[in-house]
Amino acid sequence: MTSDEHYRAPFEPLLPTVKFVRTNDPAALAAAVTTSTAAIIAESVIGEGGIRPLTPAFASAITEACAKTGALLIADEIQSGLGRTGHPFYFQALGLEPHLVAIGKALGGGVPIGAALFSQEVADTVSHRDHGSTYGGNLLACRAALCVLSELVRRRSRRERQARGHLVRAPAARAGGETRDREGSTRSRPHVGVELTRDAGAVVPAALERGVVVNRTAERVVRLLPPLVITEADADEALNRLDPALGAVGASA
Numbered sequence: 001m002t003s004d005e006h007y008r009a010p011f012e013p014l015l016p017t018v019k020f021v022r023t024n025d026p027a028a029l030a031a032a033v034t035t036s037t038a039a040i041i042a043e044s045v046i047g048e049g050g051i052r053p054l055t056p057a058f059a060s061a062i063t064e065a066c067a068k069t070g071a072l073l074i075a076d077e078i079q080s081g082l083g084r085t086g087h088p089f090y091f092q093a094l095g096l097e098p099h100l101v102a103i104g105k106a107l108g109g110g111v112p113i114g115a116a117l118f119s120q121e122v123a124d125t126v127s128h129r130d131h132g133s134t135y136g137g138n139l140l141a142c143r144a145a146l147c148v149l150s151e152l153v154r155r156r157s158r159r160e161r162q163a164r165g166h167l168v169r170a171p172a173a174r175a176g177g178e179t180r181d182r183e184g185s186t187r188s189r190p191h192v193g194v195e196l197t198r199d200a201g202a203v204v205p206a207a208l209e210r211g212v213v214v215n216r217t218a219e220r221v222v223r224l225l226p227p228l229v230i231t232e233a234d235a236d237e238a239l240n241r242l243d244p245a246l247g248a249v250g251a252s253a
Contacts, residue, residue: 001041004048024054026061033065039072039099040065044090047079048217051193059094072099072122078114082106083152083228111144152228192224193217196246206245212238222246 002008003020019032023046033040040062046052054062066073075098080090084106087093091101099122104114118126196203200216207214207222217223226235 023052024058026057029058029061029065033069033071035069037065037069037071039074041074041076042096043076043078043080044094044096045080045085047223051217051221051223053085053090054094056094059096062096074098074100074102076102078102078104082148084225088152107148108141108144109148111141113141113145115145194222194224196220196222198249202249203245206249207242210241210245212241212245214242 001015001018008014021028021032029040042054042062044054046054062073065071073096075089075091075096077089077091081101081103082088084090085093089101091098097119099119101117102114103117107113107115116131198220200220200222203222204214204216215223226238
């Protein structure tokens with residue numbers, strides 16, 4: 001159901017009745033959702049689109065559309081869930097109340113696993129064996145997930161995770177005018193996007209040569225996803241290596 005042509009094209013034909021709505025456009029959402037709409041699927045923070053959170057106005061429009069039409073709300077928290085934004089899930093910060101939540105990636109700490117959280121309303125309609133997977137529920141993946149969840153609950157308060165995010169705010173201020181913040185609300189947390197004035201593709205190998213792993217989204221955005229256990233010393237070291245990578249690419253551009 002993704003709108004990204006890069007991901008859609010290899011798998012077409014896909015579901016023909018999916019409508020795509022411009023992010024953070026409440027009027028477009030209201031026009032697209034009707035009583036025949038089964039569900040609204042929304043990524044709380046648009047990861048591939050440059051680490052852009054949904055606006056409060058758009059979140060309110062989603063809530064209103066669901067209330068008027070009976071459509072379910074599915075929150076995609078694959079990238080933003082489990083503490084990545086300083087909240088257990090970013091839909092909480094937006095005031096959304098989803099019927100289903102998709103989680104993964106961070107859940108297994110590197111071990112492949114995904115899960116769906118159901119509201120009671122949805123859970124009451126699901127019976128044993130309605131949903132299955134040949135890979136779901138295996139011992140290794142579930143044990144990894146339990147370890148991750150235990151560490152998040154036992155050793156990290158939300159305040160500590162939010163404070164940790166301040167360690168990665170510096171790139172936009174330290175890159176000599178080559179970057180600018182897109183959304184201050186996410187720049188202060190561990191899920192960070194640094195928007196350049198040029199294509200960010202060359203920054204990825206330049207940073208890797210200096211021992212820093214970053215990736216590129218939305219063409220001009222360098223995405224930083226440090227582990228939640230990162231220390232201040234580690235963050236400083238990473239930024240000290242990222243700065244010359246940005247500079248080297250700028251000099252050769």
